[in-house]
Amino acid sequence: MKWLLYACKNLLRNRRRTLMALVITGVGSAAAVVGGGFALFTYQSLREVSARDTGHVVVAARGGFDGDEDVPMQHGLAGAPALAKELEALPGVRAVLPRIQFSGLISNGDKSAVFIGTGIEPEEDFRLRGVQLKFVDGEPFDAGRSVPEIAIGRELARTMKAKVGSGLTLLATTTEGNLNAVDVVVRGIVGTGVPDIDKRIVMADVGAVQKLLLTDKVSTLSVYLKDIDATGGAAAAVAAAHPALEVRTWLDLAVFYQSVKALYNRIFGMLGVIMLVIVLFAVSNTIGMAVAERTREIGTLRAIGALPGEIVRNFVLEGAAIGAGGALTGIAAAGAVTLALIFAGLQMPPPPGRSNGYPLLIVFSPGLCAATAAAVAAVSALAAWAASRRAARKPIPEALAHV
Amino acid sequence: MSAAAVVRVEDVTKRYGSGAAAVEALRGVTFEAAPGELIALTGPSGSGKSTLLNLCGLIDAPDRGRRLVEGAPVNGCGEAELTRLRRERIGFVFQGFNLVPVMTARDNVEYPLLLLGVPQPERGRRVAEALARVGLEGFGERLPDALSGGQRQRVAIARALVKSPRLIIADEPTGNLDSATAAQIVDLLRDLTHEHGAAAVVATHDDRMTGHCDRVVRLVDGRLQ
Numbered sequence: 001m002k003w004l005l006y007a008c009k010n011l012l013r014n015r016r017r018t019l020m021a022l023v024i025t026g027v028g029s030a031a032a033v034v035g036g037g038f039a040l041f042t043y044q045s046l047r048e049v050s051a052r053d054t055g056h057v058v059v060a061a062r063g064g065f066d067g068d069e070d071v072p073m074q075h076g077l078a079g080a081p082a083l084a085k086e087l088e089a090l091p092g093v094r095a096v097l098p099r100i101q102f103s104g105l106i107s108n109g110d111k112s113a114v115f116i117g118t119g120i121e122p123e124e125d126f127r128l129r130g131v132q133l134k135f136v137d138g139e140p141f142d143a144g145r146s147v148p149e150i151a152i153g154r155e156l157a158r159t160m161k162a163k164v165g166s167g168l169t170l171l172a173t174t175t176e177g178n179l180n181a182v183d184v185v186v187r188g189i190v191g192t193g194v195p196d197i198d199k200r201i202v203m204a205d206v207g208a209v210q211k212l213l214l215t216d217k218v219s220t221l222s223v224y225l226k227d228i229d230a231t232g233g234a235a236a237a238v239a240a241a242h243p244a245l246e247v248r249t250w251l252d253l254a255v256f257y258q259s260v261k262a263l264y265n266r267i268f269g270m271l272g273v274i275m276l277v278i279v280l281f282a283v284s285n286t287i288g289m290a291v292a293e294r295t296r297e298i299g300t301l302r303a304i305g306a307l308p309g310e311i312v313r314n315f316v317l318e319g320a321a322i323g324a325g326g327a328l329t330g331i332a333a334a335g336a337v338t339l340a341l342i343f344a345g346l347q348m349p350p351p352p353g354r355s356n357g358y359p360l361l362i363v364f365s366p367g368l369c370a371a372t373a374a375a376v377a378a379v380s381a382l383a384a385w386a387a388s389r390r391a392a393r394k395p396i397p398e399a400l401a402h403v
Numbered sequence: 404m405s406a407a408a409v410v411r412v413e414d415v416t417k418r419y420g421s422g423a424a425a426v427e428a429l430r431g432v433t434f435e436a437a438p439g440e441l442i443a444l445t446g447p448s449g450s451g452k453s454t455l456l457n458l459c460g461l462i463d464a465p466d467r468g469r470r471l472v473e474g475a476p477v478n479g480c481g482e483a484e485l486t487r488l489r490r491e492r493i494g495f496v497f498q499g500f501n502l503v504p505v506m507t508a509r510d511n512v513e514y515p516l517l518l519l520g521v522p523q524p525e526r527g528r529r530v531a532e533a534l535a536r537v538g539l540e541g542f543g544e545r546l547p548d549a550l551s552g553g554q555r556q557r558v559a560i561a562r563a564l565v566k567s568p569r570l571i572i573a574d575e576p577t578g579n580l581d582s583a584t585a586a587q588i589v590d591l592l593r594d595l596t597h598e599h600g601a602a603a604v605v606a607t608h609d610d611r612m613t614g615h616c617d618r619v620v621r622l623v624d625g626r627l628q
Contacts, residue, residue, distance in 0.1 A: 002517060009505035300501040303462050304562070305490025305518045307483065396462040397453075400497070 007317035024282035025326025028275035033334035037362030039264045050254035055222025076217030098218040104172030117202040119209030138164035138188035148208035151188035153198035174214040193356035284383035291391045299399025311392035319384025323377035338364040409602040411435035415468030428454040430625040436602035443613040444606045446622035452606040460572035494563025498575035500555040502547040509543035533561040553584030571603040
């Protein structure tokens, strides 16, 4: 503690120089915390969206995820209602929802277009997806209507000249390889935020889709958990209980999330490295000048019995104090930025391939702050070590004669 | 050789530089300091006084010859061992005081005890005693800048004495002081040396100093006269 006190006193010898070093390390730390916080916010948001889209744990029959199908539902999951009941009984499970992935043509009588459809249990599915699926017109459809209701993407609706209440026809290949068709009514028009998906997406009641495809199977069962962090354990439990089935987690299926995370990790990782290099040079310069000015003092302390390592330790403490002080200042500034962004309500522009922007917010993560402070303090200490070790080993008479 | 010598150098030679530019600062010097002895090391500038002090104080090594501290040769000692010997047995007083400016007088005096790992209650007591012995009671919380030259040198002497060294090395300790203060410092060094039984080797040009020493050794061109 005494040595730390001396280190702080020494830093006050040249206040302007110390202040400059503190400002540089502070700005670097703030940039790292803000940048990292933005990345964390993005990861958290995408994680939530991805998990809501697929379910936390997804169960399919063998080949249901990757197997090629000669006819629709060749690798479909039979006995889905019983299995869903069984899975719902597992601890931590919020809901188990069947899904059918299918495709075909959608027609308004005058023209047709390819669609990619999903059969869902509408009430639960729309509730669990929450705000992720935005209805630009109409509302969620109901199951069990005599004329099935659907929701379609906004671009597909424009192509089909369809509005809420319009009648359309879905054509698809059945499980027997024949063509089948069903008349449907548009109940809602949705925007996913991805124009390419909005051009193709159709959502229909799973029962109606099963009638269209002439099957009682489903493609997958999506298991929604109360806690996303329980995904790994739940997936393992399901896989252990049903070894004949294939089990994937939302993370396995979240290609976009993983791509964004890999990209951001590189971008913000590089930003962090650049910040640390700047801190390294700033502290190195500050301590280097202090060492040069205090060479005679170093000689004196060495003469009265300080080991070179003890001299270096004192400078390392000074460097670490600059790093820690700068990091704390920067973290406080980042906290202020976090609050300001909450109140400012700024929006980021839509990412490439998307039509919706998203709020510019950052996560003020204690873990990130601690890691930043530790890294900045460590780099500052390292810089001080590098700047002082040679002077600490200078011959004592030479150091004492230094002017 | 006196078995009781605190420090002894035998036939030491020290050369600076190389080739034609080499300067031989010491040429076969043999010297020793006994306990309780205050020795003045005199001679003109460049005569080798500081070099001999450095060798006695273990902050430099001879090119030839050997050194003994309390009878034990130190020529083969590594840097860590020499530092330990300086830390435990040798106190230094410099012409320019060489106090750490951000430390109070008390902190400066305490520094050697921190290096020795002396625990706090004893550290505080010894620092207070050392400051009292040099007449600086009540000055412990002052920074060096707030002290006069004589007071700073007293702090430096207290710093050298606080660990009860066997040897005190002083390089021109009165060089920056007026006559009255210089006399006080000389008296203080003599009294402390005699009281503590430590040897003190003082390099000086100052005749006021030599008159108070037990022995005066003169160096000329790197040789003892």
